[in-house]
Amino acid sequence: MSDFDGKVVLVTGGGAGIGLAAAQAFARDGAQVFVTGRRAQALDEATTGIAGLHGIVADASVPDSAAQVIAQIIDRAGRLDIIVNNVGDGAVGPMEQMTAQRIAAIFNVNIIYPSMLVAAALPHLESTAGLIVNMSSTYGSKAGAPLSHYAASKAAIEHLTRCWALEFAPKKIRVNAIASGPVETGFMSNQMGLPAEMIEAIKEHERNTIPLGRRGVPADVGEWVAAIARPRLEWMTGQVIAVDGGLQIL
Incomplete structure (x- = not known):
């Protein structure tokens, strides 16, 4: 049995x-x-042909949609055991270029939406002695000059992880986090909106900085998300695990 x-x-x-x-x-x-994702076509492409994988169209910039996502899962599956708060937003740039709207958008997706999702899911997670996995970043604990508000939001999710672990322990709900290093995804172009030449310069700098000599691939981190959710680790809660090729220890 798996x-x-x-x-x-x-x-x-x-x-x-x-x-x-x-x-x-x-x-x-x-x-x-x-x-979940914002585009139905992308979700269809991602889930087609994979047994047990289903898409739900939802926009993480709209906190009210969180409760609707939970309700839809309970309606379709009847229970909920694990939440992975993976969706994220971020920005790179000097402080003088940041606006109140952009800062609010980052915290809306990275902090408010996961909070509303967890609030809606709590009774269901309590009934299954469930688990929450929050996605953080190396920069949740490591300073990064042009990443201040993204980094601050990840520091916040790490502290929420510890606080929620204490708050939800009486309900037998565990809460842990993965702090990911730089990974080959579309985050810098899609969420951060950076031009191609800047993205390549950042990648080259990271390849030269990361002790293991390369940027990650999605499976490097995704496999760890599933790993810390396994029942045999049921005595672990309130922890932040770095998966970043050694970048955090520099």
């Missing part, structure tokens, strides 16, 4: 990148996995 047979998992922002890699890892091991 670790996730009969389990129901939600992965936000699971149509590509780390989220999709994590969703595939759960599905391969028997889970029924729901992934």
Whole structure:
């Protein structure tokens, strides 16, 4: 019997990148996995041909949609065991170029939306002694000059991880986080909106900086998301695990 047979998992922002890699890892091991994203076509392409993988169209910039996502999963699957708060937003640039609207958008997606999702899911996670996995970043604990508000939002999700672990322990709900290093996804172009030449310069700098000598691929992190959700690790909560090729220890 596989670790996730009969389990129901939600992965936000699971149509590509780390989220999709994590969703595939759960599905391969028997889970029924729901992934969210803004574009129905992209979700259809990501989930087609993969047993146990289902798409739900949802916009993480709209906090009210969180409760609707949970309601839809309970209606379709009858339970919820694991939430992976993977969807994220960010920006790179000097402080003088930031606006109140852009800062608010980052925290809306990275902090408010996961909070509303967890609030809506709590009774269902309590009934299954469930698990929450939050996605952080190396820069949740490591300073990055042009990443201040993205980094601050990830520092916040790491502290939420610890606070939620204490708050939800009486409900037998565990909460942990993965702090990912730079990974080959579309995040810098799609979410951050950076031009191609800047993206390549950042990638080259990271390849030369990361101790293991390369940027990650989605499976490097996605497999760890599934790994820390396995029942045999049921005594671990409130922890942030770095998966970043050694970047955090520099």
